[in-house]
Amino acid sequence: DYYYDSYSHFNIHEDMLKDKVRTKAYMKSILDNKNLFEGKIVLDIGCGTGILSIFAAKAGAKHVYGVDNANIILHAKAIVKNNNLADKITLIQGKMEEVELPVEKVDIIISEWMGYFLLYESMLDCVLDARDKYLASDGLMFPNKATMFISSFCNDEIYNQRFDFWDKVYGVDMSCMKQWVYKEPLVDQADRGTINGDFVKLIEFDLETVKKTDLDFVAEYTLKIRRDDYVQGVIIWWDVYFNYCKIPIKLSTSPFASETHWKQTMFFIENEDIPVIKGDTLSGKVAVKKCTKNPRDLDIKIQFKLENREIDFDKSFVYKMN
Amino acid sequence: DYYYDSYSHFNIHEDMLKDKVRTKAYMKSILDNKNLFEGKIVLDIGCGTGILSIFAAKAGAKHVYGVDNANIILHAKAIVKNNNLADKITLIQGKMEEVELPVEKVDIIISEWMGYFLLYESMLDCVLDARDKYLASDGLMFPNKATMFISSFCNDEIYNQRFDFWDKVYGVDMSCMKQWVYKEPLVDQADRGTINGDFVKLIEFDLETVKKTDLDFVAEYTLKIRRDDYVQGVIIWWDVYFNYCKIPIKLSTSPFASETHWKQTMFFIENEDIPVIKGDTLSGKVAVKKCTKNPRDLDIKIQFKLENREIDFDKSFVYKMN
Ligand SMILES: Nc1ncnc2c1ncn2[C@@H]1O[C@H](CSCC[C@H](N)C(=O)O)[C@@H](O)[C@H]1O
Ligand SMILES: Nc1ncnc2c1ncn2[C@@H]1O[C@H](CSCC[C@H](N)C(=O)O)[C@@H](O)[C@H]1O
Numbered sequence: 001d002y003y004y005d006s007y008s009h010f011n012i013h014e015d016m017l018k019d020k021v022r023t024k025a026y027m028k029s030i031l032d033n034k035n036l037f038e039g040k041i042v043l044d045i046g047c048g049t050g051i052l053s054i055f056a057a058k059a060g061a062k063h064v065y066g067v068d069n070a071n072i073i074l075h076a077k078a079i080v081k082n083n084n085l086a087d088k089i090t091l092i093q094g095k096m097e098e099v100e101l102p103v104e105k106v107d108i109i110i111s112e113w114m115g116y117f118l119l120y121e122s123m124l125d126c127v128l129d130a131r132d133k134y135l136a137s138d139g140l141m142f143p144n145k146a147t148m149f150i151s152s153f154c155n156d157e158i159y160n161q162r163f164d165f166w167d168k169v170y171g172v173d174m175s176c177m178k179q180w181v182y183k184e185p186l187v188d189q190a191d192r193g194t195i196n197g198d199f200v201k202l203i204e205f206d207l208e209t210v211k212k213t214d215l216d217f218v219a220e221y222t223l224k225i226r227r228d229d230y231v232q233g234v235i236i237w238w239d240v241y242f243n244y245c246k247i248p249i250k251l252s253t254s255p256f257a258s259e260t261h262w263k264q265t266m267f268f269i270e271n272e273d274i275p276v277i278k279g280d281t282l283s284g285k286v287a288v289k290k291c292t293k294n295p296r297d298l299d300i301k302i303q304f305k306l307e308n309r310e311i312d313f314d315k316s317f318v319y320k321m322n
Numbered sequence: 323d324y325y326y327d328s329y330s331h332f333n334i335h336e337d338m339l340k341d342k343v344r345t346k347a348y349m350k351s352i353l354d355n356k357n358l359f360e361g362k363i364v365l366d367i368g369c370g371t372g373i374l375s376i377f378a379a380k381a382g383a384k385h386v387y388g389v390d391n392a393n394i395i396l397h398a399k400a401i402v403k404n405n406n407l408a409d410k411i412t413l414i415q416g417k418m419e420e421v422e423l424p425v426e427k428v429d430i431i432i433s434e435w436m437g438y439f440l441l442y443e444s445m446l447d448c449v450l451d452a453r454d455k456y457l458a459s460d461g462l463m464f465p466n467k468a469t470m471f472i473s474s475f476c477n478d479e480i481y482n483q484r485f486d487f488w489d490k491v492y493g494v495d496m497s498c499m500k501q502w503v504y505k506e507p508l509v510d511q512a513d514r515g516t517i518n519g520d521f522v523k524l525i526e527f528d529l530e531t532v533k534k535t536d537l538d539f540v541a542e543y544t545l546k547i548r549r550d551d552y553v554q555g556v557i558i559w560w561d562v563y564f565n566y567c568k569i570p571i572k573l574s575t576s577p578f579a580s581e582t583h584w585k586q587t588m589f590f591i592e593n594e595d596i597p598v599i600k601g602d603t604l605s606g607k608v609a610v611k612k613c614t615k616n617p618r619d620l621d622i623k624i625q626f627k628l629e630n631r632e633i634d635f636d637k638s639f640v641y642k643m644n
Contacts, residue, residue: 010503017491027492054494078498169339170349172376176400181332 013049013072016112019261023051025251026112029142029242030055036140036244037061041103045096045111045130046123050076050089052110057088061108065101066091096126106134110142116187117265118148118238119215119288120298120321128212143240146205149254150221152197152231152282153190153266154273159232162186163268182270185300185319189263190255196229196276199254202236202286216289225280230273234302236286237264267302267319274306274313282306284316297322335371335394338434341583345373347573348434351464351564352377358462358566359383363425367418367433367452368445372398372411374432379410383430387423388413418448428456432464438509439587440470440560441537441610442620442643450534465562468527471576472543474519474553474604475512475588476595481554484508485590504592507622507641511585512577518551518598521576524558524608538611547602552595556624558608559586589624589641596628596635604628606638619644 017023030037030052037059044053047066053076056064066076066089073093080089092099109131115122131141163181166174203219225231235255242249253262276282284303291297303316339345352359352374359381366375369388375398378386388398388411395415402411414421431453437444453463485503488496525541547553557577564571575584598604606625613619625638 010499010506014487018487023492049491049496049499051492051494055492058493075499075502079494079496082495082498165336165340169371170345170373170377171380172373172401173404174371174401176404177332177371177397180397184332 015261017049017051021258021260022112022251025242025249026052026110026142027055029245029249030059030110032247033245034059035246037108040107041065041105042108042110043067043101043106043130043134045109045127046113047076047091048072048112050079050091052112053089053091054080054083054085056108056110057085061088063103064089065103065106067094067096067099067101069093069095096123096130101134104134105136106139107136108140108142109135114146114238114240114262116262117185117236117298117321118146121296124215125212127207128210131208140244141207142244143242143251144207145241145243146207146238147241148202148204148219148236148238149199150202150234150236150286151195151199151223152225152233152276153194153235154196154230154232155190155194158186158188158194158266159268159273179270182268182317183319185321186266186268187263188266189259190235190266192255195235195255196227196231197223197225197282199223218285218287220283220285222281222283225276225278225282227278229276231269231276231282231304231306232273233266233268234282234286234304235264235266237262265321267300267317269304269315270317274304274311276306276311277308280306280308291320291322294322337583339371339373343580343582344434344573347564347571348374348432348464349377351567351571352381352432354569355567356381357568359430362429363387363427364430364432365389365423365428365452365456367431367449368435369398369413370394370434372401372413374434375411375413376402376405376407378430378432379407383410385425386411387425387428389418389421389423390415391417418445418452423456426456427458428461429458430462430464431457436468436560436562436584438584439507439558439620439643440468443618446537447534449529450532453530462566463529464566465564465573466529467563467565468529468560469563470524470526470541470558470560471521472524472556472558472608473517473521473545474547474555474598475516475557476518476552476554477512477516480508480510480516480588481590481595501592504590504639505641507643508588508590509585510588511581512557512588514577517557517577518549518553519545519547519604521545540607540609542605542607544603544605547598547600547604549600551598553591553598553604553626553628554595555588555590556604556608556626557586557588559584587643589622589639591626591637592639596626596633598628598633599630602628602630613642613644616644 042056042064044066053064053066113123239252287301298321300319364378364386366388375386375388435445488499561574609623620643622641
């Protein structure tokens with residue numbers, strides 16, 4: 001009976017498991033680094049099917065606590081049992097914020113908490129709270145660092161499909177929709193060839209010290225344009241790092257790496273593209289904050305500044321992820 | 323401010339509009355049959371962006387009432403205004419069950435109410451209520467008929483991806499998931515070559531006379547197998563018809579027609595496939611009813627019966643769409 005509620009979760013978890021880049025990064029960072037896990041107490045936040053807890057148990061952890069709020073954890077329990085790890089792994093259903101672990105401190109926190117645009121619908125707040133409450137003073141975070149990157153792009157095909165489409169829809173003028181569509185960032189896998197600027201670091205989070213309040217941020221960027229082209233907007237992606245590993249491991253969602261289910265996030269300049277010349281500099285500020293009315297949404301403001309012989313462009317636009 | 327809530331609706335409506343098979347079937351049935359619309363009062367249930375209301379106005383309707391509950395209707399109002407049809411089209415935000423139209427009767431009801439598997443998350447109940455309340459005795463329904471079809475299939479690739487996948491997930495035995503995945507019908511576009519039986523009518527709804535209670539139904543099917551193969555389950559799809567048109571128009575979601583966003587729905591036999599010989603007969607009952615606990619979900623029970631020289635198979639399985 002319980003199970004039926006978790007139906008909808010099959011597909012989500014199946015898709016996440018089938019994202020090889022994602023799952024293998026965690027697998028390698030755990031299974032290839034048994035020395036870090038042997039005899040340790042591990043907390044897996046948002047354990048889903050239990051896959052990371054099982055990796056940790058196989059890596060020699062003394063005990064693993066997996067916490068998840070969704071009914072998928074009922075399946076996780078069956079899976080743990082069938083893999084003969086019931087004595088090594090304790091699964092607890094509930095919100096991480098609300099459950100009480102049977103231990104005071106843990107040595108390692110593993111969690112796959114990242115959302116689109118790193119922060120959208122992410123569990124990071126809840127991971128940081130758990131870190132402050134449970135992680136031993138010499139404890140380790142897996143991953144331990146996250147970095148966001150920014151570059152510029154031009155993709156006429158997407159632009160036509162996404163904006164010009166509304167100009168004539170089966171003979172009907174729906175162009176008034178466009179102004180609203182601009183406000184919506186596009187989550188999609190960018191073809192490398194559409195990136196026309198260098199990519200630069202936007203912001204870095206040290207997951208062992210970052211505070212929840214740091215997650216609303218303003219960051220500056222400055223990047224060089226790589227070819228004569230047009231800039232239609234900026235594209236943002238992230239990497240997370242497992243630096244305690246013998247061979248440091250990076251889980252990257254870059255358009256220059258293999259595709260993941262997170263893809264990248266594109267922010268279009270409203271109604272315009274900026275003609276650019278190789279060597280031009282694009283710069284500006286990116287401000288991200290949780291929406292006050294609905295903290296699950298993100299309010300994002302991006303400034304685009306570019307000067308060259310012919311152009312003196314400096315505008316800001318607001319976007320909402322919801 | 324209002325608008326932000328309807329952000330999420332952009333993509334849905336964009337995807338529906340970009341489904342050419344869908345939108346063109348409505349467009350042709352309305353715009354190529356102006357004689358039916360001239361001087362008529364039309365009700366568009368679930369008007370979304372207003373596209374069907376605008377078609378009806380262009381076809382010469384005296385007045386069109388469009389009803390939708392979602393904030394997308396705020397955009398629809400702007401669109402109607404920009405297309406200079408504000409005097410012909412009145413848009414009303416609200417649930418069809420709850421709004422009061424300013425007219426007692428309408429001559430034509432148009433609505434794109436169909437869901438996956440025809441009935442899942444469909445608006446049909448609400449369309450039938452509106453029909454009984456508002457449609458003139460000689461009024462027309464667009465579409466006026468709906469038919470569901472059934473056939474048998476075999477697709478090893480999907481089977482492996484969907485079920486065998488769980489046997490070993492990065493070295494972890496998750497096979498206990500399979501029993502639950504079987505209960506979930508798969509909505510996907512079937513390659514024609516995977517259909518290995520004749521397709522037959524499962525049930526037909528005359529939308530001018532059908533009652534809400536008829537939508538929970540039990541229907542029988544009997545179909546001939548077309549080639550030596552295996553049967554892994556049955557596949558169900560639907561067509562709707564606009565028979566008042568000069569040239570009757572059919573909107574088909576058949577795997578033998580062009581793909582639509584509805585695709586088809588596949589029901590897998592649990593843990594087995596049935597070896598079949600060309601000419602064999604597969605038959606059984608299909609029972610569909612709204613879930614009592616949660617009427618938005620569908621409970622479906624399917625019987626699979628097949629006898630030949632070597633096989634005497636007769637089993638039933640339950641599925642849930644949610
Ligand atoms: N506040 C919270 N407390 C507990 N679990 C949470 C949570 N917020 C999200 N989750 C859970 O976090 C999981 C993230 S998905 C990751 C699943 C699994 N660790 C894997 O790598 O495959 C989801 O199953 C979700 O239900
Ligand atoms: N009970 C109800 N009352 C009013 N609108 C409803 C409804 N149930 C669903 N809807 C609306 O029905 C629409 C169906 S989608 C079809 C949109 C449009 N007619 C087109 O063809 O493009 C959605 O916009 C949804 O918000």
